[in-house]
Amino acid sequence: MSVVVVGAGEMGYHLARRLSLENKDVTLIDRDEERVYWIQENLDVRAIHGKGASPDVLLKAGIASASMLIAVTDSDEVNLVACYVGKLLNGVMKKVARLREEDYSAIPQILDDKHLGIDLVISPEREAVAKLIQILEVPGATDVLDFAEQRIKLFGICLQADSPLAGRSLLNIRAAYPDNKFLIPVLLRESDVLIPRGEDVLRPNDTIYIMASAADIPTLLDICGLRSRSLKRFIIYGTTRVAVKFVNELEKRGVTNIRVIGADSHACEKIAAEVRHALVLRSDTLDEGFLRSEGIADTDAFFAMTDDDEQNALSAILAKRMGSYRVGAVTNKIEYHRLASAIGVDIAVNPRLAGVAHIIQFIRKGRVLSVSMLPGDAVEILECEAMETSDIVGHPMRTLRFPRGSIVGAVERGKELIIPDGSTVIMPGDRVIIFSRRELVPRIEKFLTVKLEYFG
Amino acid sequence: MNRRIVVSSLAAISSLVSLSIITAVPWALYYGEDTWQVLAAISLGASIIGIAIYAVFRERGMAYGSKEALIIVSGGWLLASLIGTLPYMATGVLPNFIDALFESVSGFSTTGASVIPDPESLPKSVLFWRSTTHWLGGMGIVVLSVAVMPFLGVGGMGMLKAEVPSPVIDRLRPRVTGTARTLWKVYIILTVTEIFLLGLGGMNLFDSVCHTFGTVATGGFSTRTASIAHYNSRYIDVVVTVFMLAAGINFTLHFEALSGNPKCYFQSTEFRTYLMLFAGSSLFITFQLWGEHCHELGDALCQSVFQVASIMTTTGYVTANWELWPYSTQWLLLCLMFVGGCAGSTGGGMKCLRIIVVAKHVFRELFLLVHPRAVMPLKVDSHAVASPIVNSIMAFISLFVGVWAVSTLLLIALEADMITAVGAVSATLSNVGPGLAQVGAVDNYAWFNGPSKLLLTFDMLVGRLELFTVMVLFTREFWRE
Numbered sequence: 007m008s009v010v011v012v013g014a015g016e017m018g019y020h021l022a023r024r025l026s027l028e029n030k031d032v033t034l035i036d037r038d039e040e041r042v043y044w045i046q047e048n049l050d051v052r053a054i055h056g057k058g059a060s061p062d063v064l065l066k067a068g069i070a071s072a073s074m075l076i077a078v079t080d081s082d083e084v085n086l087v088a089c090y091v092g093k094l095l096n097g098v099m100k101k102v103a104r105l106r107e108e109d110y111s112a113i114p115q116i117l118d119d120k121h122l123g124i125d126l127v128i129s130p131e132r133e134a135v136a137k138l139i140q141i142l143e144v145p146g147a148t149d150v151l152d153f154a155e156q157r158i159k160l161f162g163i164c165l166q167a168d169s170p171l172a173g174r175s176l177l178n179i180r181a182a183y184p185d186n187k188f189l190i191p192v193l194l195r196e197s198d199v200l201i202p203r204g205e206d207v208l209r210p211n212d213t214i215y216i217m218a219s220a221a222d223i224p225t226l227l228d229i230c231g232l233r234s235r236s237l238k239r240f241i242i243y244g245t246t247r248v249a250v251k252f253v254n255e256l257e258k259r260g261v262t263n264i265r266v267i268g269a270d271s272h273a274c275e276k277i278a279a280e281v282r283h284a285l286v287l288r289s290d291t292l293d294e295g296f297l298r299s300e301g302i303a304d305t306d307a308f309f310a311m312t313d314d315d316e317q318n319a320l321s322a323i324l325a326k327r328m329g330s331y332r333v334g335a336v337t338n339k340i341e342y343h344r345l346a347s348a349i350g351v352d353i354a355v356n357p358r359l360a361g362v363a364h365i366i367q368f369i370r371k372g373r374v375l376s377v378s379m380l381p382g383d384a385v386e387i388l389e390c391e392a393m394e395t396s397d398i399v400g401h402p403m404r405t406l407r408f409p410r411g412s413i414v415g416a417v418e419r420g421k422e423l424i425i426p427d428g429s430t431v432i433m434p435g436d437r438v439i440i441f442s443r444r445e446l447v448p449r450i451e452k453f454l455t456v457k458l459e460y461f462g
Numbered sequence: 463m464n465r466r467i468v469v470s471s472l473a474a475i476s477s478l479v480s481l482s483i484i485t486a487v488p489w490a491l492y493y494g495e496d497t498w499q500v501l502a503a504i505s506l507g508a509s510i511i512g513i514a515i516y517a518v519f520r521e522r523g524m525a526y527g528s529k530e531a532l533i534i535v536s537g538g539w540l541l542a543s544l545i546g547t548l549p550y551m552a553t554g555v556l557p558n559f560i561d562a563l564f565e566s567v568s569g570f571s572t573t574g575a576s577v578i579p580d581p582e583s584l585p586k587s588v589l590f591w592r593s594t595t596h597w598l599g600g601m602g603i604v605v606l607s608v609a610v611m612p613f614l615g616v617g618g619m620g621m622l623k624a625e626v627p628s629p630v631i632d633r634l635r636p637r638v639t640g641t642a643r644t645l646w647k648v649y650i651i652l653t654v655t656e657i658f659l660l661g662l663g664g665m666n667l668f669d670s671v672c673h674t675f676g677t678v679a680t681g682g683f684s685t686r687t688a689s690i691a692h693y694n695s696r697y698i699d700v701v702v703t704v705f706m707l708a709a710g711i712n713f714t715l716h717f718e719a720l721s722g723n724p725k726c727y728f729q730s731t732e733f734r735t736y737l738m739l740f741a742g743s744s745l746f747i748t749f750q751l752w753g754e755h756c757h758e759l760g761d762a763l764c765q766s767v768f769q770v771a772s773i774m775t776t777t778g779y780v781t782a783n784w785e786l787w788p789y790s791t792q793w794l795l796l797c798l799m800f801v802g803g804c805a806g807s808t809g810g811g812m813k814c815l816r817i818i819v820v821a822k823h824v825f826r827e828l829f830l831l832v833h834p835r836a837v838m839p840l841k842v843d844s845h846a847v848a849s850p851i852v853n854s855i856m857a858f859i860s861l862f863v864g865v866w867a868v869s870t871l872l873l874i875a876l877e878a879d880m881i882t883a884v885g886a887v888s889a890t891l892s893n894v895g896p897g898l899a900q901v902g903a904v905d906n907y908a909w910f911n912g913p914s915k916l917l918l919t920f921d922m923l924v925g926r927l928e929l930f931t932v933m934v935l936f937t938r939e940f941w942r943e
Contacts, residue, residue: 031636047619052635068636
């Protein structure tokens with residue numbers, strides 16, 4: 007399958023990298039000649055210099071035989087025109103466009119087949135805010151992924167030295183809490199992603215991922231030694247689109263005590279007009295005195311959401327020092343995203359990465375219901391329905407020759423969540439959630455006799 | 463530098479080269495030679511060792527940097543050349559290691575300079591291996607490795623750049639593996655067509671396969687002492703000429719033509735220059751030969767066309783002893799050795815594209831003397847050539863001349879006379895094969911002493927890898943951690 011990606015910014019670059027790792031033919035188009043040259047050297051993709059909406063350039067990129075066009079430049083107009091031109095040149099191809107402005111939602115027919123024919127509209131800002139809300143719903147979590155229509159959650163927490171789980175092996179933990187259904191399928195240790203085995207011992211500073219029913223989460227948080235504290239007082243630093251959307255979402259959920267700090271007076275006025283209760287403050291710098299006077303010590307959550315990654319990281323650390331219970335930062339560079347937890351930022355969200363994840367999910371099809379990625383994209387999580395013909399059905403788990411580095415995390419049968427052990431037998435129709443290192447995914451496919459096919 | 467990646471990639475490339483020795487075994491069996499056991503043993507033994515080393519050192523998600531790519535390509539060629547000596551030494555054809563290395567590097571670098579005076583006396587299986595080294599080296603062993611082993615493709619662009627003889631690489635396909643496969647497909651189409659056409663001309667299968675390998679790789683090893691002249695057939699001369707010329711053309715153009723756009727040839731400035739140089743030189747030599755050396759115009763034309771094509775594409779097949787020709791024609795042939803084929807072809811030398819860029823650059827400098835404020839991008843095919851590429855081409859030419867001058871000096875100091883030395887160094891650095899005087903059309907390289915052979919071996923290798931890839935290994939910066 008061949009994919010044409012317009013725009014080689016952070017999003018385009020990471021999409022191209024992901025797809026090329028999966029042996030897809032990717033052609034990238036960008037206006038910046040040096041960027042094109044650099045990508046040509048560093049990725050196994052073809053990069054073309056030119057305007058993304060130009061028919062000539064699109065034809066040169068092989069649009070006529072492509073199965074998908076993904077327009078992710080910074081400009082909504084270029085993305086829309088690229089999709090339109092693409093539609094005229096190749097009628098059967100799927101089209102994905104990144105749109106920042108929400109204005110288009112007033113006339114939804116613009117996206118349908120008669121007009122632009124865009125199959126998926128992606129807004130990184132909206133994705134990022136959705137991800138943040140998802141994370142905030144599990145107090146104390148650094149990352150949250152939903153499965154089975156939110157009935158099953160996978161959440162990441164960073165183990166403190168005083169956590170009751172630190173220093174214990176998984177077998178030990180399982181034995182200590184026989185009544186609770188949960189599984190620790192993945193953990194992040196320094197920069198590695200590990201799929202732990204029973205005898206592996208958890209260490210302080212590991213980020214462990216716990217999979218459980220949504221209903222059991224409060225008890226599990228107790229087990230982990232996390233007091234669940236509901237978040238009521240927020241300070242948001244920055245007046246970007248993400249900040250505005252985030253404030254709106256929080257207000258929709260009934261949070262009234264929000265302070266927004268911005269440096270630019272126009273931007274402050276604009277955001278003040280858009281929010282309902284939030285207090286907008288204008289300040290050039292984020293100094294200690296100002297933060298203290300705004301009550302940082304009693305704040306439940308501080309989020310740094312400016313355009314500047316370095317400023318976001320440093321101000322989040324400052325807020326944490328000064329007593330904010332949770333701190334979060336928006337990162338724009340994907341390299342910084344992985345650093346966030348190491349320097350003490352509890353929650354890091356990257357809008358572009360969130361956008362990329364959504365597009366990758368869209369690209370997958372077949373009987374796989376969802377595919378998610380963990381940080382560093384070394385591990386993929388596949389959610390699928392076990393078919394009668396599949397090799398995993400009808401045998402106890404211990405007799406299955408599952409490749410090392412992959413594990414069946416959970417099985418949902420009807421309304422019941424089963425955390426599988428060696429004797430579990432998967433029945434047809436069960437919903438199965440599998441964790442696997444990315445390079446093993448093809449072997450898992452064979453097991454499932456489900457092809458992780460792409461469109462086209 | 464990531465040593466695991468370097469070791470595992472080198473092991474993968476080596477096992478592929480070792481495995482290809484097995485293709486000589488059927489010929490040994492067919493001709494009833496007892497070499498087949500030795501060849502099969504070397505091939506399987508070496509490839510099993512290679513695969514084992516690969517299995518131990520391989521890593522998930524290999525990430526290459528430019529350093530790794532450079533060392534993998536240089537090291538891969540060195541290892542391939544060493545593995546290539548095994549069939550010569552184990553069968554006792556060339557018991558001396560330096561001779562075997564010379565013959566092996568000459569094969570892989572598609573030079574065609576030989577230390578074997580009479581190929582007819584050799585076992586057919588060893589002759590086949592000798593020609594196979596040409597064929598593998600022509601499109602490139604790294605390109606082949608990337609094509610058949612996709613896991614090398616992740617950082618493959620750097621390796622392709624280090625191996626493919628061209629200042630710029632066209633990506634024929636979005637992925638490196640796809641690009642490598644496409645190049646090999648074009649190469650295989652050329653090969654199969656020529657084998658068929660030579661067969662029609664009455665050549666037996668063995669000879670036509672070997673000569674085809676020598677032609678499409680622009681190598682020049684023949685199974686006959688007298689080279690192509692042995693067949694004394696105008697049909698065979700014409701077929702070989704056409705395929706030598708085709709092998710000297712940028713393979714991107716062949717690919718475009720095969721995909722249904724044959725007009726692309728004449729849209730390329732480089733192709734037009736290549737063809738004009740070929741036609742002009744052939745005409746000049748024809749008229750120099752007509753009368754004194756050849757009584758018939760047809761003979762003169764046929765000999766000059768074949769020889770110009772052979773030298774210019776750096777193949778080195780021979781139908782006439784040009785040592786007996788007028789000096790003006792010998793000098794012209796020597797100059798053509800430097801020009802070589804087109805960029806992105808299997809030919810050696812400096813490549814037409816670089817000559818064009820240098821010529822335009824010189825013209826631009828002259829123009830700027832008259833109009834100091836003129837803005838003049840250097841254009842080829844109505845596209846501006848970026849100045850880093852122009853600079854790199856100028857550096858390439860300087861380095862080429864430098865290596866050429868120093869090698870010639872060393873060779874004269876070691877043993878040769880001046881004309882022989884100039885001919886030998888030019889013919890090896892440009893990967894032609896036969897040179898002038900004592901290494902001329904009907905001579906060979908067997909009489910050189912060990913150090914001279916090593917020097918010429920080095921020239922062949924750096925010439926094939928277009929200097930930079932090998933020479934960068936001699937800089938201190940490269941080895942600094």
